Amino acid sequence: MIAWFQSLPLIPGAILVVGGFVLFSLLFARLASRFAPVSVLAEHNELTGFIFAVVGVMYAVILGFITIGVWARFQAAEDRTFSEASSLAAVYRDAGAFANGSRIRQDARAYVDTVIRVGWPLLERGGANPPTFTGAERLAREVRATRPRGEREDAIYASMLGDMDQALRDRDARVAEDSNGLNGVMWTVVFIGGFVTIAFTFFFGFRYTALQNAMVGTLAFLTGLVIFLTMSLDYPLRGSVHVGPEAFLHADYLFKRIDAVDPLPASQTP
Numbered sequence: 001m002i003a004w005f006q007s008l009p010l011i012p013g014a015i016l017v018v019g020g021f022v023l024f025s026l027l028f029a030r031l032a033s034r035f036a037p038v039s040v041l042a043e044h045n046e047l048t049g050f051i052f053a054v055v056g057v058m059y060a061v062i063l064g065f066i067t068i069g070v071w072a073r074f075q076a077a078e079d080r081t082f083s084e085a086s087s088l089a090a091v092y093r094d095a096g097a098f099a100n101g102s103r104i105r106q107d108a109r110a111y112v113d114t115v116i117r118v119g120w121p122l123l124e125r126g127g128a129n130p131p132t133f134t135g136a137e138r139l140a141r142e143v144r145a146t147r148p149r150g151e152r153e154d155a156i157y158a159s160m161l162g163d164m165d166q167a168l169r170d171r172d173a174r175v176a177e178d179s180n181g182l183n184g185v186m187w188t189v190v191f192i193g194g195f196v197t198i199a200f201t202f203f204f205g206f207r208y209t210a211l212q213n214a215m216v217g218t219l220a221f222l223t224g225l226v227i228f229l230t231m232s233l234d235y236p237l238r239g240s241v242h243v244g245p246e247a248f249l250h251a252d253y254l255f256k257r258i259d260a261v262d263p264l265p266a267s268q269t270p
Contacts, residue, residue, distance in 0.1 A: 006239030021224030077236035084170035085247035111135035
């Protein structure tokens, strides 16, 4: 529903969401004060306070659960990214034991390089990612084509194959985490619930308009801030707040260190 929001820079997005909540809340508070006398509202402040506490708690619970769920999905995408990169480093390291090790390492370097230079910028813009999918499958095919010789290579091959499968699962899960955000019903509940909660403050009778503006503005600011956080984290791999390619940059660094310790001839083939 709010995929368009991910294209906004961080500061303009914050001003749009948080500032919008504050502005509309203060405008509606001013309009509401013209239709209800302060003296009448003030007589019911105590009762209004009890009801407002219930409404506020209900909305806080709903918004808290949604925000925590979005944050958990963001963390899951980040964990999958580092797990994928770690598995690729393990594949790269084990490849040195096999006759086609140079080919495997070449495909691994090409895949990581494509993820960093091509794949991640596409994901940040919410686009498809076919180049990295092709590179991952090419690497997996080369790993499966390995023919171990002897018990030692059998054991290493089983480990390398497991790491390759784990890397593919992590990649698929990482991309899937970013494929869909919160559905429209949830966002409708978040926004309507936020405005209803803020609108309840209009039933308090304030003798001073500045005090009412301060109360309404503060509540609207905090509500808009949490909603802005939820919107920013909704798609883990895109937008101003997103999981970056640092894990793959580290994997590329590890590849270079492994090559320095365990170099393989470029001409080595299966």
